[in-house]
Amino acid sequence: MAPRDEVVHVQLKDAVYAQILEKIVDGTLPAGYPLREGELAARFGVSKTPLRDALVRLQADGLVSIPPYRSAVVVGYSQQDLREIYEVRELVEGACAREAALTISTDDLAGLSQLMRDSAACLAGGEVAAGQEETLAGLIDRFDVIMYAQCRNGRINEMVANIRNHIQRIGRLTTRIPGRMVKSVHEHQAIYEAIVQRDGAAAEAAMRRHILSVMADQLANIATSPELAIAPSAVATSRSDDERAGR
Numbered sequence: 707m708a709p710r711d712e713v714v715h716v717q718l719k720d721a722v723y724a725q726i727l728e729k730i731v732d733g734t735l736p737a738g739y740p741l742r743e744g745e746l747a748a749r750f751g752v753s754k755t756p757l758r759d760a761l762v763r764l765q766a767d768g769l770v771s772i773p774p775y776r777s778a779v780v781v782g783y784s785q786q787d788l789r790e791i792y793e794v795r796e797l798v799e800g801a802c803a804r805e806a807a808l809t810i811s812t813d814d815l816a817g818l819s820q821l822m823r824d825s826a827a828c829l830a831g832g833e834v835a836a837g838q839e840e841t842l843a844g845l846i847d848r849f850d851v852i853m854y855a856q857c858r859n860g861r862i863n864e865m866v867a868n869i870r871n872h873i874q875r876i877g878r879l880t881t882r883i884p885g886r887m888v889k890s891v892h893e894h895q896a897i898y899e900a901i902v903q904r905d906g907a908a909a910e911a912a913m914r915r916h917i918l919s920v921m922a923d924q925l926a927n928i929a930t931s932p933e934l935a936i937a938p939s940a941v942a943t944s945r946s947d948d949e950r951a952g953r
Contacts, residue, residue, distance in 0.1 A: 719756035723763050726750075730769050730780055731875045737782030743771065765873060770776050783876065785925060792921035796914050798865050799853060803913035804906040806856040806935070812836055814852055821849050822898050824890045834887050836876045842891070847874070849894050853913075880920060883927050889919060 726746070729735040740763060743754050750757070761778045764770040772778045783791075806814075825845045828838040850873070854866050878885050893916035900909035 718752060719759040719763075719938055721754055722750055722756050723760035726764060727767075727769070727871065730764070731878070733873055733875075733878060737780050739780045741778040741780065743777070762783050762811060762878050768872065769875075769914055776920050783872075783896070788921060788924050788928070789878070791869060791876065792917055792924075795873065796917040797918060798857075798862055798869075800910040800914045801859065801862055802853045802857045803901070804847070804910040805858060806853060807901045807906040807909040809858070810856055810901060814855065817852055818849065818898050818901065821845055821852070822891075822895055825894065829891060830848060830889060832888065833885075839881060839887070842887050843878070845943075846887065846890050846894070850877075853897075862884060876924065880924060883923050889923075890916070893919060 726735065726741070735741070743757055747757050748756050748823075761770055761772060765772050765778070769781060770778050771781050773872075825842060828835055828845070830840040833844055854863075857863055857866070893912070896912040897909055897916065900912050
């Protein structure tokens, strides 16, 4: 392959990867969806080679399973998957909240303050106001983004990058749990207040309580969430791969 062709191939497989990733995270391609090469190649207007490269990369991300001699499939999340992801979140986001209380900039603190006001405005009578669900979900996600930006630890940032797609995908599912977004607004408020007080320990503790609260609601509602109830899980897939390799 000539150098120019190699560049084009890399750009193409990255583009295909990004498109499939986006559709898995936003739920367009749900758990259990068979990723048939012919269908996807026609859908994205590409050959099977960059498509296969993209699927292998998505498998490494824990979002796709590629069984032998069968079509790839979008994976779901088991209870074990959720616990592992939330354990990482508890550690990582707790550290980010502690760091925010100690070093957050004036601009980021102002941004958090505005987010909290906008989030409160999405509530009415102890519930999410009609038609405000998507707006509030976006505000909650932006709160997380500001928190992650506070971390100055390169290794923690790598951990965030590794699980960010799962966090966004699972976060979309939490919006369907009755009362969950209202809880998140109140829990974010407690984190914000600790940051304003420059109390690192309190900010970390509030963040850890928030993550554990979200995990508890996810686990309690696992049977009613299609993304959680069907398809091979990332944990099960990686273990079976290891078993086939004799590891």
